[in-house]
Amino acid sequence: VNLQATLDDIAGEIVPHLGVGKVADYIPALAQVDPHKFGIAVTTVEGESLLAGAADERFSIQSISKVFTLTMAAEFVGQDLWQRVGREPSGSAFNSIVQLEYEHGIPRNPFINAGAVVITDIIASHCPAGGVKGAQGTKTAIVDFLRQRADDAAIDFDLEVARSEKAWGYRNAALANLMKAFGNIVNDVDDVLDIYFHQCAIEMTCRQLSRAMLYFANDGTDPLTGQLVVSAERARRINSIMLTCGHYDASGDFAVRVGLPGKSGVGGGIVAIVPQRLAVAVWSPALNEQGNSHAGTLALEKFAARTGYSIF
Amino acid sequence: VNLQATLDDIAGEIVPHLGVGKVADYIPALAQVDPHKFGIAVTTVEGESLLAGAADERFSIQSISKVFTLTMAAEFVGQDLWQRVGREPSGSAFNSIVQLEYEHGIPRNPFINAGAVVITDIIASHCPAGGVKGAQGTKTAIVDFLRQRADDAAIDFDLEVARSEKAWGYRNAALANLMKAFGNIVNDVDDVLDIYFHQCAIEMTCRQLSRAMLYFANDGTDPLTGQLVVSAERARRINSIMLTCGHYDASGDFAVRVGLPGKSGVGGGIVAIVPQRLAVAVWSPALNEQGNSHAGTLALEKFAARTGYSIF
Amino acid sequence: VNLQATLDDIAGEIVPHLGVGKVADYIPALAQVDPHKFGIAVTTVEGESLLAGAADERFSIQSISKVFTLTMAAEFVGQDLWQRVGREPSGSAFNSIVQLEYEHGIPRNPFINAGAVVITDIIASHCPAGGVKGAQGTKTAIVDFLRQRADDAAIDFDLEVARSEKAWGYRNAALANLMKAFGNIVNDVDDVLDIYFHQCAIEMTCRQLSRAMLYFANDGTDPLTGQLVVSAERARRINSIMLTCGHYDASGDFAVRVGLPGKSGVGGGIVAIVPQRLAVAVWSPALNEQGNSHAGTLALEKFAARTGYSIF
């Protein structure tokens, strides 16, 4: 497979599909992004980096942050994590509060908003070790984890986005308060939300994201540094959760069309991995009805079809 | 009908039923109340006051406050009120968040918690006229309304209960934030909740409550002062909402057993009215599974059977 | 109150509102009815009969049959009835299957379709005594009950409507089968549905219906024959269920606007009673969004306002 040619072809073919759908507009900072942007990047387990389009442009990673915070939380509490969050697909919209009510404050999985807030709460209880106390310390720990994964110290929060998320985050506040009522949030609700809004507001490029995801393609070990990030078993488990739950209520559709473990964000980014081979990140801000990048999903479908890299 | 003898008989017959059920224990201040307490009071439209048991003992009126705040809000905004809250029974638990999600932030009726919070939000937008700004002014306006209705300036908040409600009010915070996300809360969420928790924490006696409810039994006019509180039509409408929605998910049961418009609170109080005749208030803290006073409901069932005062 | 003049006025004022809404069109036999029809009839407990408009025209009583079958079933099994059906408003559309699933096959009340099917199943288990076996005997027993109540032997099924109901009754078949799965239907599902579709297909006039409802206005005893149909207590209880549940998911609205116990049907008929005074029946086929006669509801609102006969 000639990966560079594949990316170039995709970047060309995707042009007519750019701008189809709708940029996330629940906060002004996201609504201003140009819907026609497109970038794609691959990092292989051998360390090769291949780019096309705006692969070095920063965007808001949003829910993509959830695969990294899940990694952190799993390292902190291990299997106990599954006492507080499930690992089943939700069968309803990503921010629905209904299932949370019926299931007594236990979110269906770590990738719907409620589940991700519980994960953030777990991290807040465990870090930093000997560092700055409270929300600030946890925020720093999360962005540091991303910097290490991407091997790039320049990664940071977009504070304007973080502020906006907070100002318009009533639904997430509803989710967090409901879980607190059920006893499934340990720390202060406002602190947890503050951390959560910041993790979603981290800015990264496709190149950085594909680099950061590489440990999921290599049994939990960063193939370029040799560092064990998580155990091979845990990496496989998180991969399987990406496949069944990574795209909200379109996870089944993504599995059918792309056939790779992945995670999307409302900033228009999607990451995916091909086990033993590579990680790929794509970005295009206009979203389909399920809240996933329209052109990004299509690009990954083309990528899987062209390379034959489905896991099925 | 000899009302005093009826109340005395009921106070005697109810003794074996006191303590059956469970005192509200979601906040310490309520959990400490003696479950065996019982009081009942009637005020007739002629101004007669009849008491039995602990009818002069103060208790937390909790959701009974909702009939009074509904009166206030209806006077402020009239029919526009029904754009923001329905008037249909909810068919689910009093604090359920599910229907709110399915119905886009419009609560089913003004007597479930979510609906009452919207009503409080409406009052907060309209009062006080020329008074103290913010939550404090609205709280004062509500307690003043109660003092006027009961003709008793001594009525006040139990600040310990108000503080407790706030400290444990995560579910109400979830409801309020979800409605804010749907655009159905205008004022600051924390302010609205602060007012709401205070209105629920008002302390009154059975005697005061039966006096305060009298305008609902007299076409909206206080029969003892001649003051028009609400129009006759509006009083009838609120009475009908009490009948269909006044007892959470046991409203149908209360209508079948008692047959009078009424409203209960988790403090163990229940108020009811007999059109053109009287208002009655009963109190006994132990609650049944639906969150209504067990002995209080039974006492009102006996009251209706003995007097023949069903509206059906 | 001059009742005849009131009915005449209403019949005049209602003209501009006729045809607003939509005739029930789920079966051809109902879809053909002229949406501009209007009739109203009052029968007083003294036996006076007052009519206006097409009060002697027959129409499909549909769900109005449910108040009569509830009466029959209550006489057969008494309080045991409430083991198999609730008496709380449903808070969802009249034919919703969702609540049935969550509440394990126990319908919310006897007036939603599922509840009415359970009531029919109870009757099928108890009648006829010594009569024709099976569905036929039960159908005869129901129509005979109506003939006695209305004192009119000419009342009968519209067999064309009954056939149509059956041919298009998939949703009711779904409800009945789901309840059978939960063990809450005793008899053969097809038999019970056959009876149910026939009871809904009974044809009556406004005059006949207002006569037949009279026992609900007179403590359970037919005031014109002196026959005790049900006990006074039971009549009051059914009246209260009419008020809280008689108009599907618009029961609260009907209580607010009309303030009388009543029951509607998708044939465009509505019956209501004024305790100790009279029964009223109105008919106009065009339905509002909640499935109740638009002009019929408005006519009863006018009737209650004009006469002052609200129970509140």
Place this chain on the structure above:
Amino acid sequence: VNLQATLDDIAGEIVPHLGVGKVADYIPALAQVDPHKFGIAVTTVEGESLLAGAADERFSIQSISKVFTLTMAAEFVGQDLWQRVGREPSGSAFNSIVQLEYEHGIPRNPFINAGAVVITDIIASHCPAGGVKGAQGTKTAIVDFLRQRADDAAIDFDLEVARSEKAWGYRNAALANLMKAFGNIVNDVDDVLDIYFHQCAIEMTCRQLSRAMLYFANDGTDPLTGQLVVSAERARRINSIMLTCGHYDASGDFAVRVGLPGKSGVGGGIVAIVPQRLAVAVWSPALNEQGNSHAGTLALEKFAARTGYSIF
């Protein structure tokens, strides 16, 4: 990997886990099965067959039939299939009627009962070509498909199970009637259910099932006969649906623990495939709370761990 040794080890290690859980008891024919039975079989794409335990004992394949009927329906109607059934995980119990109501008669995926009934309806509309008309012809077509896939003409229905399914199939009748009400069942409801109950009542052995599944492990082509059963793309798509939806509301759990596309049935069977390598079938009748074989799931977890054959 020494597959025979692996199967033997698993058959030994599984002994203490046999009988944990509960045999399906909704029909007598299934309730009588010995809960301690265990069998496992692998068929490789090279045609090797490896067995352990009761791998040649016949059992009721139940919902495992759904992967084969999905194959048939996909060949009949292609992509149009997705107009009538979704491909998203359901997030609720396998036979829940709730989501069907909210989503207007379109089942979430082809593996929940409602979805499988739609698939059966599609087949009933398309087969047999030139064969026996009606339900009988469709039943024959389905069992013939299984005989060809397993290369074994002895496969047949257990008519006693089929009769039982029908006699107790009220919930499935509810689902089918509800979908018919929404227009998503084309053929006669009783016919479709008759076919569905028969397809679930087919008896097969682990050896036969692992052979029959082989085309899913080989890009849609039977590797032993060379026959193209479905296109490679379609095989991959069905594999992905097995992974996200194959185990009811425990699909996520199965993906995390086993990491292979699979499908379970309440008869205690589970099939799974390892792309490009093999198909495996396991059987043990006692079910866990989610309705999947307890020991069967555990055996496959051991199989995946021992062989390293996760797709993640």
